Amino acid sequence: NAGxxxxxxxxxxxxxxxxxxxxxxxxGHSHVYWxxxxxxxxxxxMVYLQKENIxxxxxxxxxxxxxxxxxxxxxxxRIQQVVRGDSAAYFCASSPYWDRNTGExxxxxxxxxxxx
Amino acid sequence: xxxVEQSPQNLTAQExxxxxxxxxxxxxxxxxxxxxxxxxxxxVSLFMLSSGKKKHGRLIATINIQEKHSSLHITASHPRDSxxxxxxxxxxxxxxxxxxxxxxxxxxx
Numbered sequence: 001n002a003g004x005x006x007x008x009x010x011x012x013x014x015x016x017x018x019x020x021x022x023x024x025x026x027x028g029h030s031h032v033y034w035x036x037x038x039x040x041x042x043x044x045x046m047v048y049l050q051k052e053n054i055x056x057x058x059x060x061x062x063x064x065x066x067x068x069x070x071x072x073x074x075x076x077x078r079i080q081q082v083v084r085g086d087s088a089a090y091f092c093a094s095s096p097y098w099d100r101n102t103g104e105x106x107x108x109x110x111x112x113x114x115x116x
Numbered sequence: 117x118x119x120v121e122q123s124p125q126n127l128t129a130q131e132x133x134x135x136x137x138x139x140x141x142x143x144x145x146x147x148x149x150x151x152x153x154x155x156x157x158x159x160v161s162l163f164m165l166s167s168g169k170k171k172h173g174r175l176i177a178t179i180n181i182q183e184k185h186s187s188l189h190i191t192a193s194h195p196r197d198s199x200x201x202x203x204x205x206x207x208x209x210x211x212x213x214x215x216x217x218x219x220x221x222x223x224x225x
Binding site for chain 2: 110
C-alpha cells in the first residue's frame with residue numbers, strides 16, 4: 001500500500017510562471033489536506049478537500065492559489081504568477097476520514113518550490 | 117505567543133543520552149500528534165495520543181490533556197535520531213492542525 005505520493009519533489013519556477021503540485025493520497029483515503037512550510041517556520045494549514053469538494057480553504061491566500069481534488073486523479077495545488085515569497089515546501093496529507101480522536105494524518109514527502 | 121510551543125528549539129546530545137522534548141499548547145484538543153522530519157525530507161508520523169503514554173521502540177510519548185502538555189522521550193539516542201521533531205494539535209472539533217515550530221535534534225556519535 002503506497003503512501004501519500006507527491007510530485008514533483010522539487011520545482012523551480014521564475015517569477016510570473018505557474019506551479020502545479022500534485023498529491024495522490026493513500027489508497028482508500030478520501031480526505032486531502034495541504035500545508036505550507038516556509039523556510040524556518042512551522043507548517044501552516046492551507047486547504048482541506050474531499051473528492052470533488054473543497055471543504056475549507058481558509059488557510060489559502062485569496063489570490064493566485066487554488067486547489068482541487070477531482071473524482072479521478074490526484075489533488076492539485078495550483079499557484080499562478082508565482083512570486084519569491086511562494087518559495088516553500090508544500091506538504092500534502094491524507095486520511096480516510098476525519099475523527100477528532102483518531103484522525104491521524106499521513107504525510108507525503110513534500111514538494112519544494114523555488115521561485116527565482 | 118504560538119498556540120503550540122515546543123522546547124527546546126535546538127538540542128545537541130551525545131549518542132546514548134536520554135532525550136526529552138516538550139510541547140505545550142493553549143488550544144483545547146482531544147489528541148496530539150508527534151511527527152519527525154529529516155532535513156529536506158518528508159514528514160513521518162510517530163505517535164498520535166489522547167491520553168497517557170505510548171511507546172514504540174526507543175520512543176515514548178506522554179500527554180496530560182488537563183495540563184495541556186506532552187513530552188517525547190528518546191531512550192539510548194542514536195545519530196540516526198537526528199531530525200526535527202514536531203508536535204501538532206488539531207483544535208477540538210476541527211481538522212486544522214496547529215504545528216509547533218519544531219525541535220531540531222542532533223545526536224553526536
